[in-house]
Amino acid sequence: MTPHGEIKTPAFVTVGTKGTVKALTPEHVATLGAQVTLANTYHLYLQPGDELVRDAGGLHKFMNWQGPLMTDSGGFQVFSLGTAYGKGIGKILKTYDPQLLLAESNDPDKPKLASIDNDGVSFKSHIDGSMHYITPEKSMEIQHNLGADIIFAFDECTSPLDSNYYQREALGRTHRWAERSLAYHKGKENSERQALFGIVQGGRSEDLRKESADFLAKMDFDGYGIGGSFEKADMTTAILWSNEILPESKPRHLLGIGEPEDLFMGVENGVDLFDCVAPTRMARNGGLYTETGKINITNAEFVHDFNPIDSSCDCYTCTHYTRSYISHLFKAKEMLAATLCSIHNLRFIISLVDKMREAIHHDTFFELKEKFLKTYNKKSALAAPQ
Amino acid sequence: MTPHGEIKTPAFVTVGTKGTVKALTPEHVATLGAQVTLANTYHLYLQPGDELVRDAGGLHKFMNWQGPLMTDSGGFQVFSLGTAYGKGIGKILKTYDPQLLLAESNDPDKPKLASIDNDGVSFKSHIDGSMHYITPEKSMEIQHNLGADIIFAFDECTSPLDSNYYQREALGRTHRWAERSLAYHKGKENSERQALFGIVQGGRSEDLRKESADFLAKMDFDGYGIGGSFEKADMTTAILWSNEILPESKPRHLLGIGEPEDLFMGVENGVDLFDCVAPTRMARNGGLYTETGKINITNAEFVHDFNPIDSSCDCYTCTHYTRSYISHLFKAKEMLAATLCSIHNLRFIISLVDKMREAIHHDTFFELKEKFLKTYNKKSALAAPQ
Numbered sequence: 200m201t202p203h204g205e206i207k208t209p210a211f212v213t214v215g216t217k218g219t220v221k222a223l224t225p226e227h228v229a230t231l232g233a234q235v236t237l238a239n240t241y242h243l244y245l246q247p248g249d250e251l252v253r254d255a256g257g258l259h260k261f262m263n264w265q266g267p268l269m270t271d272s273g274g275f276q277v278f279s280l281g282t283a284y285g286k287g288i289g290k291i292l293k294t295y296d297p298q299l300l301l302a303e304s305n306d307p308d309k310p311k312l313a314s315i316d317n318d319g320v321s322f323k324s325h326i327d328g329s330m331h332y333i334t335p336e337k338s339m340e341i342q343h344n345l346g347a348d349i350i351f352a353f354d355e356c357t358s359p360l361d362s363n364y365y366q367r368e369a370l371g372r373t374h375r376w377a378e379r380s381l382a383y384h385k386g387k388e389n390s391e392r393q394a395l396f397g398i399v400q401g402g403r404s405e406d407l408r409k410e411s412a413d414f415l416a417k418m419d420f421d422g423y424g425i426g427g428s429f430e431k432a433d434m435t436t437a438i439l440w441s442n443e444i445l446p447e448s449k450p451r452h453l454l455g456i457g458e459p460e461d462l463f464m465g466v467e468n469g470v471d472l473f474d475c476v477a478p479t480r481m482a483r484n485g486g487l488y489t490e491t492g493k494i495n496i497t498n499a500e501f502v503h504d505f506n507p508i509d510s511s512c513d514c515y516t517c518t519h520y521t522r523s524y525i526s527h528l529f530k531a532k533e534m535l536a537a538t539l540c541s542i543h544n545l546r547f548i549i550s551l552v553d554k555m556r557e558a559i560h561h562d563t564f565f566e567l568k569e570k571f572l573k574t575y576n577k578k579s580a581l582a583a584p585q
Numbered sequence: 586m587t588p589h590g591e592i593k594t595p596a597f598v599t600v601g602t603k604g605t606v607k608a609l610t611p612e613h614v615a616t617l618g619a620q621v622t623l624a625n626t627y628h629l630y631l632q633p634g635d636e637l638v639r640d641a642g643g644l645h646k647f648m649n650w651q652g653p654l655m656t657d658s659g660g661f662q663v664f665s666l667g668t669a670y671g672k673g674i675g676k677i678l679k680t681y682d683p684q685l686l687l688a689e690s691n692d693p694d695k696p697k698l699a700s701i702d703n704d705g706v707s708f709k710s711h712i713d714g715s716m717h718y719i720t721p722e723k724s725m726e727i728q729h730n731l732g733a734d735i736i737f738a739f740d741e742c743t744s745p746l747d748s749n750y751y752q753r754e755a756l757g758r759t760h761r762w763a764e765r766s767l768a769y770h771k772g773k774e775n776s777e778r779q780a781l782f783g784i785v786q787g788g789r790s791e792d793l794r795k796e797s798a799d800f801l802a803k804m805d806f807d808g809y810g811i812g813g814s815f816e817k818a819d820m821t822t823a824i825l826w827s828n829e830i831l832p833e834s835k836p837r838h839l840l841g842i843g844e845p846e847d848l849f850m851g852v853e854n855g856v857d858l859f860d861c862v863a864p865t866r867m868a869r870n871g872g873l874y875t876e877t878g879k880i881n882i883t884n885a886e887f888v889h890d891f892n893p894i895d896s897s898c899d900c901y902t903c904t905h906y907t908r909s910y911i912s913h914l915f916k917a918k919e920m921l922a923a924t925l926c927s928i929h930n931l932r933f934i935i936s937l938v939d940k941m942r943e944a945i946h947h948d949t950f951f952e953l954k955e956k957f958l959k960t961y962n963k964k965s966a967l968a969a970p971q
Binding site: 217218219221222223224242246247251254255256261262263502503505515519520521523524526527528530531533534535537538 | 603604605607608609610628632633637640641642647648649888889891905906907909910912913914916917919920921923924
């Protein structure tokens with residue numbers, strides 16, 4: 200329950216990085232069955248500025264989203280600008296080669312845009328090159344100004360590349376920053392209408408993950424995020440170790456993850472909330488989910504295909520348009536292509552999570568998982584680029 | 586009355602060049618009060634191809650537009666690729682300097698992509714460089730395949746730069762092509778569900794305009810287009826000369842024109858239908874209509890402006906968003922900027938034409954015109970780029 204409505208879990212959270220779910224109106228998003236939207240603290244802080252959003256009456260009013268709203272901590276963006284900058288490390292590491300990553304990490308031609316000390320993070324704006332310094336208190340202040348229903352404690356996200364020594368040091372910072380975020384938040388009247396989630400870190404280490412979950416579980420957070428940059432194989436254990444310890448009574452949000460197979464794995468291991476840019480980012484490049492796997496609608500085979508993207512889908516796009524028309528829109532570089540494909544992909548994912556919720560209720564989750572993945576993985580060789 | 590609904594005139598026709606009104610869903614367009622949409626024959630012929638659209642069940646079904654639909658003749662695009670290519674000559678000539686234009690016209694570095702003979706037009710595709718030849722019969726065949734409710738006879742649009750000799754020669758072609766278009770159309774069963782409009786040409790010459798109107802008025806067309814590339818000063822007389830002769834009982838469409846002041850002038854001189862890309866093209870660049878003139882929302886003065894674009898406007902954008910938010914969307918390069926601004930500009934124009942229709946009914950058209958233009962022209966110095 201939030202001041203802007205209830206969230207039924209498990210739930211997929213749509214991402215509206217800069218205060219808009221790309222290519223969609225908020226009414227489109229609501230019609231898809233989306234319950235929550237997440238905007239990025241880092242992006243809104245730099246542009247248009249959290250104080251402007253506060254003056255506009257808060258983010259709900261500014262972006263015309265009446266439902267529950269989250270903002271992240273900014274920690275992941277700091278990671279993207281620091282350790283991960285220019286190395287193609289995102290939420291999921293695709294080919295894990297420590298030697299290669301280590302070599303790149305020492306490459307002086309790939310400077311970091313951010314540097315971390317025990318008090319906070321200094322970074323250079325990717326927009327205008329201006330310098331900024333964010334502490335846990337500053338992250339809270341920004342998120343108070345933005346005014347989302349759920350906000351996150353400031354954290355440090357580490358890379359699978361980082362040494363054990365560094366992972367432990369960083370986790371210590373994340374925990375001290377969690378304490379400082381919570382203390383600042385509790386001291387303000389915003390704490391009455393904004394829920395604060397702590398973020399579990401600890402990389403791929405069982406010890407650190409459990410230590411982190413244990414440390415944060417004892418604190419008065421309203422819910423928890425599970426953070427990190429993963430290899431696919433690491434993700435399950437990291438979630439499992441965290442959720443074994445985190446209190447079941449509080450929502451657990453797997454940050455930045457949301458491919459169909461990950462959603463099943465996460466729900467199976469106790470995750471309540473997911474967010475991910477993949478459905479909309481893929482959509483803008485023509486990558487579409489179907490029951491039988493991903494397709495890329497820009498392929499020649501779809502030019503004369505007068506079927507919907509997925510004949511079992513109930514979305515606006517599938518009930519009104521053909522693959523042929525969408526293929527035409529991409530060739531013609533029309534913006535409607537991005538809109539129609541984002542609608543489909545988000546509805547596909549939201550509807551899948553709806554089915555999981557229903558299946559949990561009827562105790563048929565594993566049947567659903569088996570049935571879905573069997574059909575879905577048929578076309579895995581045709582996987583669309585993300 | 587068309588097979589897809591009635592059109593109350595005067596009406597502004599929204600433009601969906603490639604089978605989509607840019608940045609909007611058809612539902613957005615319908616909600617704006619748009620009665621008719623016009624798609625471009627030339628563009629759809631090249632991509633995705635008129636035969637594909639026919640196989641998809643026609644353009645209404647392909648693009649999911651349930652209301653009345655028009656396709657133009659392709660004549661204006663031929664003009665853009667031929668005489669006008671690379672010279673910045675559009676529907677309205679801004680600075681008329683015959684010497685300069687003549688010099689450019691003879692510049693061998695600015696080759697034409699189209700050439701005209703008495704039988705039709707050969708041109709090179711701007712997409713893939715392939716060669717094509719369109720005759721009046723071919724234009725009809727394409728428009729039959731597309732299947733719009735209102736289609737146009739193939740014509741030749743001339744430039745203010747062309748000599749009197751050439752204007753007369755071109756007008757002769759337009760008239761022979763009108764006869765051939767009509768003959769081909771009447772011989773097909775499509776003539777029962779597609780209305781055919783003839784296009785009056787004749788440039789800035791009173792003799793030619795009247796000759797053209799007279800020639801076409803005697804033919805069995807369902808309505809008329811008034812074509813040409815104009816100087817602002819020429820437009821009124823060209824319309825007046827045409828409409829003095831064209832039958833009042835048939836709709837008259839001023840092709841490609843639709844700025845507020847032109848709409849008043851056109852309606853005053855008997856025009857029933859207008860279409861224009863300006864409202865949506867301007868919108869995508871941040872140029873917005875307001876009661877007190879055009880503004881450009883990307884200007885710094887709007888960053889902290891928490892008012893709607895136009896406080897008297899009833900559109901979705903003005904009732905849900907501030908100038909500040911839209912300014913942010915442009916800076917953040919978010920697609921929603923184009924969507925929200927297109928919604929506003931189209932609603933502004935459609936609502937203005939609605940008011941004109943109402944005012945004609947109450948015999949208060951001139952009061953409306955005077956009142957509107959007095960306020961609207963206040964900010965003319967701030968006119969946004971088109």
